[in-house]
Amino acid sequence: MTGVLRRLGLALGLPIVLLAAWWFASANSTDFFFPPLSEILQSLVEEWFGPRLAADVVPSVLRLAAGYALAVVVSISLGVLIGTSRTVRGLLEPVLEFFRAIPPPVLVPIFMLLFGIGDGMKVVVIAFGCMWPILLNTVEGVRAVDTVLSDTARTYGITGAARLRTLVLPAASPQIFAGLRQGLSVAIILMVISELFAASNGLGFAVVQAQRSFAIAETWAGMLMLGLLGFLLALLFRVVENRQLRWYHGLRRAQRSS
Amino acid sequence: MLDVRGIKKVYESKDRTVEAVRDLTFTLQAGELACLVGPSGCGKTTLLKIMSGLLEPTSGEVLLEGKRVEGPPPGMAVVFQEYGRSLFPWMTVRENVELPLKQKKLAAARRTELVEESLAAVGLAEAHAAYPWQLSGGMQQRVAIARAVAYEPHVLLMDEPFAAVDAQTRADLEDLIRDLWHKFQVTTLFVTHDIDEAVYLGQRVLILSNSPTVIRDDLAVDLPDQRDQLTTRSSPRFAELRARVYEQIHRAKTPAAEPVGAGATALPTSADHGSTEF
Amino acid sequence: MSGPPAVVSPAGSPPVSDTSAALPRAPRRRSVPQVVLGLLGLLALVALVEILPRIGVLPHEYFPTSSEIGSALVELVGQSTFWTAVLDTLQGWALGLAIAAVAGVVLGILIGSSRITRELTASTIEFLRPIPSVALIPIAVLLFGTEIESKLLLVVYASFWQVLIQVLYGVQDIDPVAQDTARAYGLGRWARVRYLTWPTALPYVMTGLRLAAAVALILAVTSELVIGNPGLGKLLGTAQSSGAIAPTYAIVVVTGILGVLVNLVFRAIERRALSWHPSQRGELPA
Numbered sequence: 001m002t003g004v005l006r007r008l009g010l011a012l013g014l015p016i017v018l019l020a021a022w023w024f025a026s027a028n029s030t031d032f033f034f035p036p037l038s039e040i041l042q043s044l045v046e047e048w049f050g051p052r053l054a055a056d057v058v059p060s061v062l063r064l065a066a067g068y069a070l071a072v073v074v075s076i077s078l079g080v081l082i083g084t085s086r087t088v089r090g091l092l093e094p095v096l097e098f099f100r101a102i103p104p105p106v107l108v109p110i111f112m113l114l115f116g117i118g119d120g121m122k123v124v125v126i127a128f129g130c131m132w133p134i135l136l137n138t139v140e141g142v143r144a145v146d147t148v149l150s151d152t153a154r155t156y157g158i159t160g161a162a163r164l165r166t167l168v169l170p171a172a173s174p175q176i177f178a179g180l181r182q183g184l185s186v187a188i189i190l191m192v193i194s195e196l197f198a199a200s201n202g203l204g205f206a207v208v209q210a211q212r213s214f215a216i217a218e219t220w221a222g223m224l225m226l227g228l229l230g231f232l233l234a235l236l237f238r239v240v241e242n243r244q245l246r247w248y249h250g251l252r253r254a255q256r257s258s
Numbered sequence: 259m260l261d262v263r264g265i266k267k268v269y270e271s272k273d274r275t276v277e278a279v280r281d282l283t284f285t286l287q288a289g290e291l292a293c294l295v296g297p298s299g300c301g302k303t304t305l306l307k308i309m310s311g312l313l314e315p316t317s318g319e320v321l322l323e324g325k326r327v328e329g330p331p332p333g334m335a336v337v338f339q340e341y342g343r344s345l346f347p348w349m350t351v352r353e354n355v356e357l358p359l360k361q362k363k364l365a366a367a368r369r370t371e372l373v374e375e376s377l378a379a380v381g382l383a384e385a386h387a388a389y390p391w392q393l394s395g396g397m398q399q400r401v402a403i404a405r406a407v408a409y410e411p412h413v414l415l416m417d418e419p420f421a422a423v424d425a426q427t428r429a430d431l432e433d434l435i436r437d438l439w440h441k442f443q444v445t446t447l448f449v450t451h452d453i454d455e456a457v458y459l460g461q462r463v464l465i466l467s468n469s470p471t472v473i474r475d476d477l478a479v480d481l482p483d484q485r486d487q488l489t490t491r492s493s494p495r496f497a498e499l500r501a502r503v504y505e506q507i508h509r510a511k512t513p514a515a516e517p518v519g520a521g522a523t524a525l526p527t528s529a530d531h532g533s534t535e536f
Numbered sequence: 537m538s539g540p541p542a543v544v545s546p547a548g549s550p551p552v553s554d555t556s557a558a559l560p561r562a563p564r565r566r567s568v569p570q571v572v573l574g575l576l577g578l579l580a581l582v583a584l585v586e587i588l589p590r591i592g593v594l595p596h597e598y599f600p601t602s603s604e605i606g607s608a609l610v611e612l613v614g615q616s617t618f619w620t621a622v623l624d625t626l627q628g629w630a631l632g633l634a635i636a637a638v639a640g641v642v643l644g645i646l647i648g649s650s651r652i653t654r655e656l657t658a659s660t661i662e663f664l665r666p667i668p669s670v671a672l673i674p675i676a677v678l679l680f681g682t683e684i685e686s687k688l689l690l691v692v693y694a695s696f697w698q699v700l701i702q703v704l705y706g707v708q709d710i711d712p713v714a715q716d717t718a719r720a721y722g723l724g725r726w727a728r729v730r731y732l733t734w735p736t737a738l739p740y741v742m743t744g745l746r747l748a749a750a751v752a753l754i755l756a757v758t759s760e761l762v763i764g765n766p767g768l769g770k771l772l773g774t775a776q777s778s779g780a781i782a783p784t785y786a787i788v789v790v791t792g793i794l795g796v797l798v799n800l801v802f803r804a805i806e807r808r809a810l811s812w813h814p815s816q817r818g819e820l821p822a
Contacts, residue, residue, distance in 0.1 A: 011659040018660065033678055090573030095581050101795025103754040105761055106769065106788050109776035113598045113784075148343035151312050154329075155336045156358035156409065166357060170348040185668065189758075192670040196762055204670075211674035219674045226671035227663075234666035247348040247389055254391040 035217045044221035052206060057225065060203040063119060064191040067126025071183060075131040076176060079138025080168060089139060096136055104129030104186055105193045117198035122191070129190045130183035137179025141172025174248045177241050184237055188230055203229070259445055260286040260309070260413050264318035267304050278304045280470035282318070286413070286447060291439045293456035294449045296466030297507055302449045305471065306417045309447070310336045322413060332362075335406035339418040341399040345390040351377070352386040355405045362409070376408035377401075379438060396427035400434070407438055414446045420455070429487050432459055436485060453507065457481075457499045458490060465506045475506050600782040605789060608782035612790070618771070622790070625767035628684060629749075629756040629798075632691025636748055640696050641741060644703025649733060654704070665701070669694035669755055670762075677763055687759040687767075694755045695748035699741070706740025707733055739810050746802040753798055757791055768794075 023037045048057065082088050082096075108125055115121035145168055153159075153167045169176075195204030207222035242249070267279040278301040286292055296302055307313035309320050311330040320327040322334065335358075338344040345354050352373055359369045377383055380400040390398050399419055406414055416435075420428045432455060439446055450456050456463045457479060465475040479499060481490060490496055586602040588594045600608070612618045647653045669690050676686035710732060718728050760769025772787040 007655075010655040014656050014660045015663065033675075087568070087573065090568070090570040091577035091580070093570075093577070094574040095577045097799070098578075098792050098796055101750075101799060102788060102792035103757040103769075103795065105754070105758040106772055106791050108761075109772060109784060110788060113776070113781070114595075146343050148338050148340045149346065151307075152336070152338065152344045154312060155310055155334065156361060157330065157332055158357065158361050162361055166346065166349075170346070173348075185666065188668045189670050192668060192673075193758065193762060196673070207671075207674050211678060216678070219678065223671045223675060227667035230666040230668045230671070231663050234662075247391075250389060251347045251391040 033216060035220065039217040040220040040224065043217045044224055047218055048221055048225040056201050056203055056206040057229070059119075059201050060191055060195065061229070063122045063194075063202070064126060064187055067123040067190070068130060068184065068187045070123065070127040071131040071134060071187070072180065074127070075134035075179075075183075076138050076169075079135045079176075080142055080164065080172075082135075083139040083142025083172070084168075089143065093139070096132065096139075100132035100136055104190055108190075108194055108197055112198060122194040122199070122202075125194045126187050126190045130187040133182035133186065134176070134179040137175045137182075138172060141175030142168055144175070145171045174245055177245060181237060181241070184233060185230075188233065192226065259288040259290075259323060260447070261321040262305075262309065262318075263321065265305065265308055265315045265320065266317045267301070267308060267313070268316045277470040279308075279315075280472050282466075282471060282473060284464055284473060284476065286445055288445055289443050290462065291436075291446045291448070291460055292462040292464060293460035294447060294464045294466065295451065295453060295456035295503060295507070296471065297468055298451050299469060300466050301469045301471040302451070302466065303417060305466075306336070306415055306447075306449055310334060310415055333412035335409045335411035335414050337399070337402050337406050337414070337416040337419045339421050341395060341402050341419070341422070342391075344402055345398060345405075347389065347391055349389075350386065351382065351388050351390060351393075351401050354390065354401060355408050358405065358409050372408040372410070376404040379407060379441065380404040380434060394427075396423045396431060399423060399431060403431075403434070403438070407442060407444070411444060414444045416446065416448045418450055419448075421451070428455075433487065435459060453500055453503045454491070457496060457503060458485060458487075463499075463503055465503055474509075475503075477502065598781065600785055604782045605785045608780075608786040609789065612783060612786055621766065621768045621771045622794075624765070625753075625756050625760065625769070625794070628687040628691060628759070628765065628767060629752050631684075632688045632756065633695055633745075633749055633752040635688070636692045636695040636752065637699050637745055639692070640699025640744065640748070641703055644700050645707060645729060645733060645737070648704045648707030648737075649729065654708075661697075661700070661704075665697045670758065673759075673762060676759075682764045682766075684765060686763050687756060687765045690759045691752045691755045695752040698748040698751055699744040702740040702744030702747070703737055706737030709740070710736045739806075742806040742809055746799070746806055749798050749802045750795065753791075753795055 019037075026034055026036045027038070029036050082092055104125075107128060111121050111125045111128070115124055149167065149171065153163055158166060191202075192204035192207075195202035196208055199205040203222065203226060207219060207226065210218040210222055262282055262284050265279055265282040267277075269276040269278055282305060294302060294305070304313065308315045309327070311320075311327045311334075322331050325331070346357070349357065355373045355376060356369055359372055364372070373386075374383070377386065380403055382397065382400055382404060385393065385397065385401075390401060393401070403419070420431050423431065435446070435448065436459065438444075448456070448459055450459075460479050463475075463477045463479060464473055465477065466472070467474045477499065481493070481495060481499070582602045585599075585605070589596040589599040589601050647657050672690055672693055676689045680686035680689070714732055714736075715728075718732050723731065756767065757769040757772075759765055760767035760771075761773050762769075764770055764773070768787060768791055772784060772791075775783040775787060
């Protein structure tokens, strides 16, 4: 019981102190750029969890989900193909490294040329930008499948689709998840950026609108909303990852303690 | 049953050529338990990989029940030395044993039966739901053995399976192999670098030379069929056999001390020269 | 704190080693060296970009050919505005990275070396870290306009976490036996940091720096593109909005090349700085 309380105290202590500090420091703030936290929170609840939730937050999240899902499917399939063949890997690795090194937001102007300014463009921007870390990590994970494990599978006649399902994908999954995690943060960034350029709704669009019209409390609240979204997605990701990689974390612990 | 005919394996890389296996020929009879022993680095693993169809020989062939081995044959199971890397860490013990059976398209009831029987046979009836990495090294190797046995192979190949476990566990596992062999009557080839282990386990011991490898000796082990760690290992006959194997291996390692019957090898890198003497 | 994959670098080190192949591989065919293959791949990309718009598979009005991008690039390289932009970008990148690195290392060691501070800050870090740096854009614009500070704010925020997280992992990686030994020999707090904490954390710091360097470049260019600070990003925005298609692509290529260079340099530094370190000799899972 005391253990739980202690953990709770440790987890909540600093955030409470920080929030309280912000609250009191800004309480009587007359600084135009730093409105009182109470105003920001009010705006967060009234605006962002009010009408803007359906109007802006949901469309953003849907585009994010579509783009990310597209990237995941394409990159993992391509990654398996590329990772399996030494020759293909050799041919494509520098090309992929180059594409990965391009800061994804610079693609927004180009994709606007190609795909216009609709939802399609935003989904493609998100997908194209976040696919490289996923793709390269999948390639690396597939390449590094343990040789003994691979021999074992061969001697038991595990080939083709079964090999992919029972050996290659699970073996590469720690790497793939590392890529997926990086890809997710890139995807969130691109969700916002793609809405800054050409959009009529969305979180990024609304925050910048607020900023341009000098609705300062709403701008701060929008930033909090973005932070909250990032945090929640990271949390969700962690839950999925912990489920899928339970074996891996267990294996690592076992190796470290031995 | 299992014929190895004139196997030769030469590894080539850019700047050197290594003749790992020169010329190996032997036959395993059905139901036999043979041990293959040789000095470290003598190409045992290469040979085993060729026999299991994982590696192409440079020349020669392996026949399993009269059929030429090209790629891993269905009737063969292999237990590798690196138990930690041959079990699927994302699968439980049960799933690990069951996987090859699923691949063989066995019915679920039959699979369950085989999994339970083989895990019980290796003394792991309680560990179905554990992950391999939750078990000790010896237990992990037991799982790998159970998986091989459940597969109902015609031939079981074991590549130094106990080289990485501690001495006590090793003795237990050796007895386990004898038991399983009695119980399932599988033709077994057990590769080891441990002379005592080879003599203790086998009905027959094949002694390999240093690389490039040839067979130096093919020794029948006339110890009683029921063996146990204490009495068998302390029997005079065990000591004699052990000494004989030791002598062969020792000579294989110090070619200078030996009446050379072989031509010089074409190997610039290897200081050791093989012998074709049997 | 989440599990080990968080420490996996973008290129990634395999979680399971494959060092069993002590023997040279059997040569089935003369294998082409990877470098040659890689060059072939790049050449093929250039050729494709040349041919596809020409034969109309890709719409030529939006897809300039390789040669057009190439000549736009040559033209750019001849202009002083281009080089000013490159320097502006690099300045923001380097300054932001340096601030993030120092802050990340100092805070990481301070927080990481005691259990209490680690536990106290864990939840806050876990909340702040996933906040997308671009969320700061509005406030950066409000406070600093297009001055370099707004760029730095984004760059520092994004790359700081990369360093901090790695340092925290690194500091926790200290061998307890070495820790006890150091205490037993009466090493003071500072000496312990100097001779124990720092060397242990160093490989992690280097990994963090490499990750941070890549992130910092992305944010520098992004900030220029979105906020309009001078630099390559702004140049790109201008080129695009004035309909100069080939130069737009050329600048994208330049940012890609910069990214590759940053990666290569930091990977080399990482390797060189750590050639003596046990972590580079390969941590083999038993």
